[in-house]
Amino acid sequence: EADIYQTPRYLVIGTGKKITLECSQTMGHDKMYWYQQDPGMELHLIHYSYGVNSTEKGDLSSESTVSRIRTEHFPLTLESARPSHTSQYLCASSGQGSGANVLTFGAGSRLTVL
Amino acid sequence: QKEVEQNSGPLSVPEGAIASLNCTYSDRGSQSFFWYRQYSGKSPELIMSIYSNGDKEDGRFTAQLNKASQYVSLLIRDSQPSDSATYLCAVGGSGYALNFGKGTSLLVTP
Numbered sequence: 706e707a708d709i710y711q712t713p714r715y716l717v718i719g720t721g722k723k724i725t726l727e728c729s730q731t732m733g734h735d736k737m738y739w740y741q742q743d744p745g746m747e748l749h750l751i752h753y754s755y756g757v758n759s760t761e762k763g764d765l766s767s768e769s770t771v772s773r774i775r776t777e778h779f780p781l782t783l784e785s786a787r788p789s790h791t792s793q794y795l796c797a798s799s800g801q802g803s804g805a806n807v808l809t810f811g812a813g814s815r816l817t818v819l
Numbered sequence: 820q821k822e823v824e825q826n827s828g829p830l831s832v833p834e835g836a837i838a839s840l841n842c843t844y845s846d847r848g849s850q851s852f853f854w855y856r857q858y859s860g861k862s863p864e865l866i867m868s869i870y871s872n873g874d875k876e877d878g879r880f881t882a883q884l885n886k887a888s889q890y891v892s893l894l895i896r897d898s899q900p901s902d903s904a905t906y907l908c909a910v911g912g913s914g915y916a917l918n919f920g921k922g923t924s925l926l927v928t929p
Contacts, residue, residue, distance in 0.1 A: 736915050747823070748863070748907070748919040755915065763916065795862055799915060806851055806911040810862040 708732050711796050711811035718786055719819050726781045726814045728796035737779040738808065740795040741765060748795065754779055786818040821846040823910050825920035833928055838895040840923050842908030845889070851911035852884055854893045857922065858904045866906075867893065898927045 709730040718724055730737065735756050740748040740763075750763030754773040768790070769783050779798075783790055793815050797808040822845040832838045840854075851870050855863035867882040869875045869891070875882045881894040891910075895902055905922040912918070 738916055740919075745827070745921065747921045750916050750918075753916050764918075806915045806917060807853070807865060807868060808863075808909075808917055810864070813862045 709796060709798055709809055709811040711794075711814050713814060714812060715815050715817075717817045717819065720785075720787055722786050722818075724783050724786055724816070726794055726796075726816070728779045728781070728811060729777050730779075730798045730809075730811075731777060732798060732800065732809070733776070734798035734800045734809075735776065736799045736805070737773065738797045738799075739763075739769075739771060739779070739781050740797065741767070742793045742795055742813075744793075752781065786816075788818045791816060791818050821849075821910070821912060821918050823908055823918050823920035825906075825908050825923045827921055828924040829926050830923055831926045831928060832898050834898060834900060836898050836927075838898045838902065838925055838927070840893040840895075840906050840908075840925065842891045842893075842920055843889055844891070844908075844910045844918075846910065846912055846918075847886075847889065849886075849889075849910045849912050851917075852882070852891045853909040853911070853917065854880075854882060854891075855907040855909060855919075856904045857907055863907055895925075898925075900927050900929055903927050 749765035751767040752771040796811040869882040908920040909917040
């Protein structure tokens with residue numbers, strides 16, 4: 706059972722609003738990731754973190770920001786939401802050793818910006 | 820740009836048949852390879868991982884890797900309607916994050 710939690714699962718919000726998508730994991734994983742997925746399209750890496758106080762941008766340019774103040778928590782923030790941000794946001798984590806790049810995904814947050 | 824290519828399908832197979840899903844990747848430095856299953860409206864879940872050339876079997880699933888040809892495949896034996904989903908090929912390189920293909924939609928018909 707995947708112990709990685711995302712909230713909210715669904716969010717409909719107006720343009721210009723600030724939003725934070727929450728992601729928490731209880732597996733003690735040091736690595737966490739945010740992917741963006743549009744229908745029928747591949748997952749695109751937008752942010753990742755290999756540990757506390759370490760964050761990097763992924764391959765897909767994103768106007769979002771992330772923080773990693775605690776190992777278990779990796780929130781994603783959009784300061785001013787736009788319709789182009791409408792998408793599915795998937796949080797994932799991975800551990801160490803042989804599981805270092807075995808990603809476990811949360812249930813996802815589906816964002817709609819009107 | 821490191822690319823992972825999959826035929827989007829849909830691939831339709833009758834119940835009980837073997838489903839064969841294919842994936843190619845562009846980065847010769849790739850070291851780890853995964854197959855994830857994603858049901859409609861759900862998040863991806865790991866089915867198989869493979870790191871060395873050859874075959875790896877787990878129940879009804881067999882992953883095959885050929886690094887020289889930059890090719891990964893997934894065979895599903897005795898396909899069941901519950902196997903109907905999108906199958907994502909994912910490739911890992913020097914970092915820990917994975918590059919994903921667009922996925923192949925599989926439909927198993929009763």
